[in-house]
Amino acid sequence: MNLFELLKSCSVTSLEDMQLPTYLMGSFRRKSISFFNGLTDEKTTVYWFQSKSFSIDLRLSDPMYTPISERQGWIGDTIWDSEKELLSWNIRESYQPRIQWPEPAKLFPIGNCILEFAPSGAYVEDWRQQSSSGLFCGLRLYQTEHLHSQQKFAMDGGLIIAGEHLAYVQSRLPFVQQQLENISVLNDAIQNQQIDASLVENYQVSIALNGQTIQFSTQSCLVNTTLDLDNFEMDKLGNITQIKEIEGVLYRLYFSLDMYQPDFQFEQQTSTTASAQQWLDQEKSHLLKHAVIVK
Known part of the structure; x- marks a missing residue:
């Protein structure tokens, strides 16, 4: 049986006991990573998919020609610290034999974007929601x-x-x-x-x-x-x-x-204050002149 047919007989998952914020659900492309030394990478192919309790991650320096020894990919249990608002992962096995991203993630959502800050200040990653x-x-x-x-x-x-x-x-x-x-x-x-x-x-x-x-x-x-x-x-x-x-x-x-x-409705926008909405509307002739949705 095809999976799509099988799923029709499955019970819908309740969202009431979700430990992760709903803005994390979906598929994300990394637009960029900026490091503490001033360097920025906008070319490496990186995707992050998030389910209710686990994450999938793929990182390739070149879509087709990344050397076998340099490819990165893994699946891991997702752990959310609600008090510190930190995301971390329990990875049992991965493509690489060692953990290459040991720091938890400090996340800040805005629009269709999630900014991921390393608590040490080593880097910040800009992720863009791909799913609608x-x-x-x-x-x-x-x-x-x-x-x-x-x-x-x-x-x-x-x-x-x-x-x-x-x-x-x-x-x-x-x-x-x-x-x-x-x-x-x-x-x-x-x-x-x-x-x-x-x-x-x-x-x-x-x-x-x-x-x-x-x-x-x-x-x-x-x-x-x-x-x-x-x-x-x-x-x-x-x-x-x-x-x-x-x-x-x-x-x-x-x-x-x-x-x-x-x-499921994947989150593409975030909330803000009424005064901020009024400000954007008032200044949109300048602020939104060249603004487009970037995934």
């Missing part, structure tokens, strides 16, 4: 079953659908991940032949914009292919599963439903 409205779904991959042997093992990953945009993560198979356990720098390990580059690339983070065709991925061979949303079913316990081929072998992937809203 539509289906909002988050599935968290937690287990995989080898169909032939029926052996089950833990596996991390997930899928987020935010309107017309999709992000998918699938961690390395356990026997592959074990080969990276004592590696801290991928480039050195590949050059010293400690590990084969194909095993590094085995960790998948893929982004599909405006449909199911993948535009960006840690696995360059997947670019311009279609994200597989077929062969889904729901078992008697309510688990969502998918039969999928990995490295030529059939597996059953087990997902938990984190978020399902059939028609």
Whole structure:
């Protein structure tokens, strides 16, 4: 069964117990990152997708030609400190063998933009909401079953659908991940032949914009292919599963439903004071002359 058909039989997720602010929900493109030394990067391809309890992140210095050892992608449990208004992540496995972004995030939303400040002052990132409205779904991959042997093992990953945009993560198979356990720098390990580059690339983070065709991925061979949303079913316990081929072998992937809203309105604007609205209206001939929506 196609996932979109299966979701029609799922219960709508309540938003009343949301721990994260609703302005964080959706898909975001990083417009820029500015560092404490005065340098700014506006070219690196970076996307962040946010479901109710987990995040997906992809970072490529070049959309197609980022060296295998330099690609970044991960999925992690999202932790929100409401008192300090800090966002952090619990990442069990990622494309890289080390955590490259250790600081929590101090966030400030304005319009369709979220500014992320490192508490140390190391950098500020400018994120732009890409989603407007539509289906909002988050599935968290937690287990995989080898169909032939029926052996089950833990596996991390997930899928987020935010309107017309999709992000998918699938961690390395356990026997592959074990080969990276004592590696801290991928480039050195590949050059010293400690590990084969194909095993590094085995960790998948893929982004599909405006449909199911993948535009960006840690696995360059997947670019311009279609994200597989077929062969889904729901078992008697309510688990969502998918039969999928990995490295030529059939597996059953087990997902938990984190978020399902059939028609979610992603936040594109923020509130302000009446006097600020009056000021903008009064000065709009100058302030809004060249202003456009930038995603």
